Amino acid sequence: MEHEPNDNESIVFEQPLNERVRTLMRLEHLFGQARFAMEGDTLWHSRLGVSTIGEILDLFSRGDLKTELIKELDRVTSLLRRLEERPGVDTDRLNHVIERCGTLHERLGQHTGQLGAALRQDDLLSNVMQRAGIAGGTCAFDLPRYHRWLSRPASARQHDLENWYASIDTVRDATETVLELLRDSAIPRECSARKGTYQRNLDKDTSYQLVRVELPADSSQYPEISGTKMFITIRFMEQSGTLDRPQQSTEDMRFVLQLCVL
Template sequence: MITFEFPLNERIRRLLRIEEIYQKFEHQLKNTHDYFEFGCFNTLFEIVQLVSRSDLKIDFLQELERQEKKQSTLIESQTLKEGQLNPKEIIPMIQVARKKLENIDVKPGFNFNNNLFLEEVKKRISSPGGLLDVDFPNFRNWATHKTRKSKLEDFKSWAKPLMVFKDAASIILLILRNQCHVESIKAKEGKHQQSIDPLKTFDLIRLELEKTLNIYPEISANKYTVNVFFNQLSEELKKEPVKLNLEFKYSICWL
């Protein structure tokens, strides 16, 4: 199965972006090919740009506090449903993430504690031509004489103060993906319209499809309905509507 997720507001879109960019960084650290460090530097600076917004820390702390209260209510009411996350396990995770966030200080313009080497790499990598040995012999010295293991240690050290945002986003998304109404649906001629309750606030739509179908969905939504259209790519990589009847799993989630 392959899962497609569609955020219904900017707050959830930002959470998904944070999750994906950290996943990309961790994947790049596992690469064994030459020049792997170029991708790692690019993604590291993308992470800084994404998480150094002044409002992000406040938003995360407020959401974690709200979720901790909700999970505590679930313990008191003892209304745990089958397959639902155990609040007694989630609450300690939330508390650890909150404490780490409260102790971190990542502001706009975060410069890795005045690390001049990283500042120079960041400046060079965004210039025309990117990071070139001819312009930056200091980088060539680092890339040539450092072992792969030593480079990985450097990247992990530089990223360490930023990992608290990954942890916070992961917990919030874990809770969100567990609070869903799920149903199996049959789409006719590659499209489907689903009614939603206008009195409720929803945050995320998830669609699960068989990989063998080799199609992808597009979604439009308002407070009353969700419209799903399935497409495929031609050999020229052009979008083509799918006219098949097909089954998929539909989930709508909320925090």
């Protein structure tokens, strides 16, 4: 599930620092969108659920995501096992997480062929995906078969959506697990930005994967985060209205920073 603030007092902005985490966060966003679509009963919810399948399959086609996830689970498991002998570690919780990673590794290994292959072979979905790149291309007159499916009772449409997404639920679970562990890896630190700018050199021997910035929910600023292996820069921006161009804040301000790495 896409990460959201767990209270109404703050908002969290995130910036991935490598392509693997960027892809996982995009998948997390799409799976959250899918969850919303399946909870609704209108044809627009169902349309969203189907179009989201197309976006997920597009991400699946970019590189070998299955291998990447398996490697990440292996790497995380190895790191967690090194913690077993440390004093003060909650071994029950640690073993539970290690077991969960092992189960996901096994489930991913059982997938044969390309991720989402069964979805690509579904004739209705394939028909819709072929038109999805055309503006307004999934209208009823373009896809009468799709129109007929959308006219079915909500329970029948939801049943089909659940079956389609069930075929890729292992990818969803592995994605959410890796990102949850990554977000939990960092200790929040209160920092100050002078005249709306914050820069920080990073340890060259630590490959940080994710930057998280937390601001009060009522703050008028938002951060633009950029980073490399060596440093990060955060510029706090303000925009008085949607028609106005954003401007960098000139205020000194405090925020909470997390540098996440597994």
